[in-house]
Amino acid sequence: MDELTIAMPKGRIFEEAYELLVGAGYDLPKELDDSRKLIVEAPNEKFRFILAKPMDVPTYVEHGVADIGIAGKDVLLEHDRDVHELLDLGISECYIATAGLPDTEMDEVTPRIATKYPAVASHYYRSKGEQVEIIELNGSIELAPLIGLSDRIVDIVSTGRTLKDNGLVEYEKIADITSRLIANPVSYRLKQQRITELVDKLREQVGR
Amino acid sequence: MTIEMFEKPLGMRDDFPLIAKQKADLKKQGTQLIERAGYELLQTPTLEYYETIGKISAISDDALFKLLDSQGKTLVLRPDMTSPIARVAASKLLREKMPIRLGYYSNVFRAQKREGGRPAEFEQMGVELIGDDSLYADAEVISLAWDILKELGVGSARIVIGHTRLLELILADFGLDAEQSGKVRELFVAKNGVGVEQLAKELPIAEGKLASFLKLMQATTVADWKHWINEENEEQRELYRDMERLEGLLGRNGLGDAITFDISFSSHMTYYTGLVFEFYGVGSGFPLGSGGRYDGLMEQFGLQVGATGFGLRVDRLLESVTAEKAEQPHTLILFDEQSEQHAFDEAQQIRNAGNRVTLQYAPAVKALESFTALFTEVIRGEELRNG
Numbered sequence: 001m002d003e004l005t006i007a008m009p010k011g012r013i014f015e016e017a018y019e020l021l022v023g024a025g026y027d028l029p030k031e032l033d034d035s036r037k038l039i040v041e042a043p044n045e046k047f048r049f050i051l052a053k054p055m056d057v058p059t060y061v062e063h064g065v066a067d068i069g070i071a072g073k074d075v076l077l078e079h080d081r082d083v084h085e086l087l088d089l090g091i092s093e094c095y096i097a098t099a100g101l102p103d104t105e106m107d108e109v110t111p112r113i114a115t116k117y118p119a120v121a122s123h124y125y126r127s128k129g130e131q132v133e134i135i136e137l138n139g140s141i142e143l144a145p146l147i148g149l150s151d152r153i154v155d156i157v158s159t160g161r162t163l164k165d166n167g168l169v170e171y172e173k174i175a176d177i178t179s180r181l182i183a184n185p186v187s188y189r190l191k192q193q194r195i196t197e198l199v200d201k202l203r204e205q206v207g208r
Numbered sequence: 209m210t211i212e213m214f215e216k217p218l219g220m221r222d223d224f225p226l227i228a229k230q231k232a233d234l235k236k237q238g239t240q241l242i243e244r245a246g247y248e249l250l251q252t253p254t255l256e257y258y259e260t261i262g263k264i265s266a267i268s269d270d271a272l273f274k275l276l277d278s279q280g281k282t283l284v285l286r287p288d289m290t291s292p293i294a295r296v297a298a299s300k301l302l303r304e305k306m307p308i309r310l311g312y313y314s315n316v317f318r319a320q321k322r323e324g325g326r327p328a329e330f331e332q333m334g335v336e337l338i339g340d341d342s343l344y345a346d347a348e349v350i351s352l353a354w355d356i357l358k359e360l361g362v363g364s365a366r367i368v369i370g371h372t373r374l375l376e377l378i379l380a381d382f383g384l385d386a387e388q389s390g391k392v393r394e395l396f397v398a399k400n401g402v403g404v405e406q407l408a409k410e411l412p413i414a415e416g417k418l419a420s421f422l423k424l425m426q427a428t429t430v431a432d433w434k435h436w437i438n439e440e441n442e443e444q445r446e447l448y449r450d451m452e453r454l455e456g457l458l459g460r461n462g463l464g465d466a467i468t469f470d471i472s473f474s475s476h477m478t479y480y481t482g483l484v485f486e487f488y489g490v491g492s493g494f495p496l497g498s499g500g501r502y503d504g505l506m507e508q509f510g511l512q513v514g515a516t517g518f519g520l521r522v523d524r525l526l527e528s529v530t531a532e533k534a535e536q537p538h539t540l541i542l543f544d545e546q547s548e549q550h551a552f553d554e555a556q557q558i559r560n561a562g563n564r565v566t567l568q569y570a571p572a573v574k575a576l577e578s579f580t581a582l583f584t585e586v587i588r589g590e591e592l593r594n595g
Contacts, residue, residue: 084401085400085401088405185488186495190489190490
C-alpha cells in the first residue's frame with residue numbers, strides 16, 4: 001500500500017476533518033493536533049499528515065510534496081492552484097461577502113476595497129463592471145471602513161457577529177465556502193485506487 | 209528596485225555542470241531512441257511571429273515572452289514545438305513526403321508570474337507524426353514515448369488516455385449544447401469533481417441520467433467506456449471500436465498495465481481533436497509530458513492531414529529519473545615547469561584510450577586539497593618524471 005501524504009490546516013478545520021476520517025473508519029492516533037510537531041504519522045493507515053497554515057495547503061499539494069490536502073474554497077478561489085478538487089467535505093461552512101458602513105455608497109471616482117482576498121475581490125468587481133482599488137490587509141479587515149481606509153471590505157462571514165459588533169452591514173454575497181478535499185494531479189493518477197477509496201468513504205460520511 | 213549582479217529573470221536557471229551533464233546524457237539517450245524509430249531531428253527558430261505561432265500555440269497570452277523586431281512587428285520566444293513543426297511540415301518542401309516523422313529536442317519559453325519553483329525556459333523532447341490519420345500512428349507515438357520513459361528509468365510511469373471527440377459526442381447525448389459541454393470540459397481538465405456536481409444541477413440532464421453523468425470521471429478502462437456509448441450513433445460506435453483496437457495494440461507493445469483510459473480526460477490545449485494523453489511518474493509533482501492528435505492545427509496551416517505526437521518535459525524527467533549512474537573515472541595530472549612535457553604526453557595517452565583527464569599547472573591551484581578531491585585519480589608531475 002502506498003503511503004499517502006495529507007496536508008491539513010491546523011485548528012478548527014483539522015478537528016472537523018479528523019472526525020470525518022475517523023467516522024469513515026480510518027484508524028488514526030488519538031491526539032494528532034496537540035503537539036508542536038509539523039509532521040505526524042498515522043502508521044496503521046500509512047498516512048502522514050503535514051500540519052500547515054490554511055493558505056499554504058494548496059501550495060504543498062500543487063507541488064506534489066503532499067498527495068492530497070484539505071483546503072477552504074476561499075483559499076482555492078484566491079490562489080487558483082493547479083490541483084484537483086475531488087470532494088466537498090461540507091465542513092467549516094461560511095461565505096465570502098462584501099460589507100461596509102450602513103447606508104453608504106461607494107466612492108464614484110476611486111472606490112477602495114480592503115481585503116485579505118485581493119484576487120477574489122478584484123475578480124468580483126471586474127465581473128460587475130466596476131473598477132476598484134484593492135488594499136490588501138492581513139487581518140481585522142473590519143477596521144478599514146471604520147477608520148476611513150476603504151468604502152467596502154471583502155471578507156469571510158460565518159455568523160455575522162464580528163460585522164454587527166463593529167457596526168458594519170453585509171452588502172453582497174460573493175461565494176459559498178466549505179472545505180474541499182484536493183489532490184495533486186500526478187498523485188491522483190499514481191495512487192488513484194487509494195485516493196478514490198478515500199473519496200468514496202468520505203462521501204458517505206458527508207452525506208450523513 | 210535595483211538588480212543585483214547575481215540575479216536572473218524570474219524562472220531562468222543556470223545549469224551547473226552536474227545538471228548540464230545529466231541533461232546531455234538524457235538528450236543522447238532520448239534522441240537516439242527517436243532516431244531509431246525512424247524520426248528525423250530538426251531545429252526551428254527561437255523567435256517566431258506572435259501573429260502565427262504565438263496565437264496558434266494555444267499557450268495563454270500572458271505566458272508568452274513578447275518583443276518587437278526592427279519593423280515593429282511583435283515576436284515571441286517559441287512557447288511550444290508542435291506549432292512550429294506543423295508550420296515546417298506544411299511547407300512546400302515536405303508536403304510531398306507525407307507521412308513525415310519529425311523529432312526534436314529544444315528549449316521553449318513560458319513566462320512565470322507566480323513564485324519560483326517553475327522554470328520559464330525548459331527543454332522539451334518529442335516527435336510529430338504528420339500525414340497519417342490511422343490508429344497505428346497513435347499507437348506508434350504512445351509506444352515511443354513509453355520506450356523513452358522506460359529507457360531513462362522513470363519509476364512507476366503511467367499514461368492516461370482520453371478522447372476529445374468521443375467525449376464531445378457523449379456530452380451531446382446528455383443533451384448539452386456546445387457552450388455547456390465546453391464548461392463541463394473545463395471542469396474535467398481541472399478534475400474539479402465538486403464543480404461538476406454543482407454544474408450538473410443547472411444542466412438539462414434527464415433525472416435518470418444524472419448518476420451516469422457523474423460517473424464519467426471514474427472510468428479507468430476502455431470496457432468502462434462502453435456504458436456511455438450510444439450504439440445507434442455510428443461515429444460513436446466507430447470511435448469506440450478504435451479505442452478497443454488501440455488498447456489491443458498498446459497491450460501488445462507491453463503497455464497494458466500502465467494505462468488508465470479516462471473518458472473525462474481533456475486537455476486545455478484546444479487544438480487536440482481526437483486522442484489525448486498525458487504521462488506521469490514518481491518523483492515529479494507535475495506531468496512528465498503530454499500529446500495527442502491535432503488534425504485541427506494542421507488545418508490552420510492549410511493542410512487537410514492527420515497529425516499526432518507527444519512532448520516530454522526534460523526538467524521533470526530529471527526529477528523522475530531514479531537510476532544512479534556509475535561515476536566515470538576522471539584523472540587529474542598536476543604538473544610544474546619540470547614535468548610539463550611528461551604530463552602532456554601522459555594526458556594524451558589517457559585521452560586516446562577514451563578516458564577523461566584534466567591537466568593543471570600545480571602552482572595555480574590555491575586550495576590543493578579541495579581541488580584534488582573532485583577527481584578519481586591524481587597523478588603528480590614528479591611521479592611521471594621519475595618514471
